Amino acid sequence: MKKNISLKKITITLHIVIWSVILLLPYIVSSAANGYRIGSLPGLFFTISGVIHMAIFYIHALVLYPRLWNRRYWWLYFPAVFLLVFLSFPLKYAIMLHWFPDVVRDLAAYKFVFGPSVGIYIISLVYCRVTDMLRAERRQKEQQAEQLSSELKFLRSQVSPHFLFNVLTNLVSLARKKSDQLEPALLMLSDLMRYMLYDTGKKVLLSQEILYLNSYIALQKLRFGSEVAINVKMATSEAAGNYTIEPMLLIPFVENAFKHGTGYTPHPAIDIQLVMKGDVLIFEVLNEYDNDPNASKDENSGIGLANVKTRLQLLYPERHQLQIRDEPPLFHITLTLKLT
Incomplete structure (x- = not known):
C-alpha cells in the first residue's frame, strides 16, 4: 500500500515537472528582446497553447480513454476524440485572431499551431496504453506474489504436522521402553513446539535454525x-x-x-x-x-x-x-x- 502511494506521488511530481518545463520553455530558452519567441510563435501564445494541449492530454487520459476504450460504448471513443482535437483548432484560431494577429498572417506557422493538437492526442494514447501494460504487469506480479505466499503458507503448514508425527513416534518408542529419558524428551519437544508455533512465520536467523536442528538431533540421541x-x-x-x-x-x-x-x-x-x-x-x-x-x-x-x-x-x-x-x-x- 505504501509503495503504491509513493509511486503515485512520484508520477504526479513527474507530470508537474514535465508540464512546467513545457509551459515555461519560451522563458527558459528565449529572451524578452524577441518576445520570448519559439520560432515564429510568441512566448505567451506558446504557453497558452500548452495549456490547451495539457487539457487535451488529460481529458483524453482521465476521461475518454478509461470510460470509452474497450468499454461497452467503445464506438463513442473515436467521435469523442475527434471532437476534442477538432475543438482546439477554432479555440487556438480565436486566440490568435484577438491577441496575436501577426501569427494569423503567417500561414507557415499554422502547422506549428494546429499540428501539436494531434500530436498531443497520440502521445496521450501511447501514455495510456503503456500505463495499462505496466498496471497489468504489476497486477500479474502481485497475483504471483499472493500465489507464492499462499503456497508457502500451505507448505509451512505441512511441515509442522509432519514433523510432529515423526517426533511423537519417537516418544512412543521411549514410552514403550519405559525410558527415564521420556521426561527430558518431552521438555525438549516443548521447546521445539514453541519454535514451530512462534518463530516460523517468516525467515529466521541461521543460528536459530542450527539450535533447532541440534535440539532435534539431541531428541533422537535420547531415543536411540x-x-x-x-x-x-x-x-x-x-x-x-x-x-x-x-x-x-x-x-x-x-x-x-x-x-x-x-x-x-x-x-x-x-x-x-x-x-x-x-x-x-x-x-x-x-x-x-x-x-x-x-x-x-x-x-x-x-x-x-x-x-x-x-x-x-x-x-x-x-x-x-x-x-x-x-x-x-x-x-x-x-x-x-x-x-x-
Whole structure:
C-alpha cells in the first residue's frame, strides 16, 4: 500500500515537472528582446497553447480513454476524440485572431499551431496504453506474489504436522521402553513446539535454525542412545553470523535420515554436517538404508523431502543446488545454499 502511494506521488511530481518545463520553455530558452519567441510563435501564445494541449492530454487520459476504450460504448471513443482535437483548432484560431494577429498572417506557422493538437492526442494514447501494460504487469506480479505466499503458507503448514508425527513416534518408542529419558524428551519437544508455533512465520536467523536442528538431533540421541552412531558437525554461531534462512528448511533431510537409516541396518550410522563458506551454506546428510522395497516405513514417506524441494524452488531460485545421491545402501544429500 505504501509503495503504491509513493509511486503515485512520484508520477504526479513527474507530470508537474514535465508540464512546467513545457509551459515555461519560451522563458527558459528565449529572451524578452524577441518576445520570448519559439520560432515564429510568441512566448505567451506558446504557453497558452500548452495549456490547451495539457487539457487535451488529460481529458483524453482521465476521461475518454478509461470510460470509452474497450468499454461497452467503445464506438463513442473515436467521435469523442475527434471532437476534442477538432475543438482546439477554432479555440487556438480565436486566440490568435484577438491577441496575436501577426501569427494569423503567417500561414507557415499554422502547422506549428494546429499540428501539436494531434500530436498531443497520440502521445496521450501511447501514455495510456503503456500505463495499462505496466498496471497489468504489476497486477500479474502481485497475483504471483499472493500465489507464492499462499503456497508457502500451505507448505509451512505441512511441515509442522509432519514433523510432529515423526517426533511423537519417537516418544512412543521411549514410552514403550519405559525410558527415564521420556521426561527430558518431552521438555525438549516443548521447546521445539514453541519454535514451530512462534518463530516460523517468516525467515529466521541461521543460528536459530542450527539450535533447532541440534535440539532435534539431541531428541533422537535420547531415543536411540548408543544404538545409532550419530556424527554431527555444525557451524558455530559466529560462522552463522546474521544470515537468515527459511525456517524448518533443513530438518526434513535430518528426519529422513533417522526415519530410513535406523532399525533396518545392523550398524546404523548417520552423518550430519553444516558448514559456512562466506555466505554459502553447505549442508550434508549421509545415512545407510535398506533398499528392500518391503522395508518401506509408511505411506507418509517422502512428504518432507518433496515439501523442502518445492520451498527451495520457490524461495531460492538460482540460489541453491540440491544433490541427492541414492546409491544403495547409501543415501547422501548435499544442499548448497546462498544466504542473505
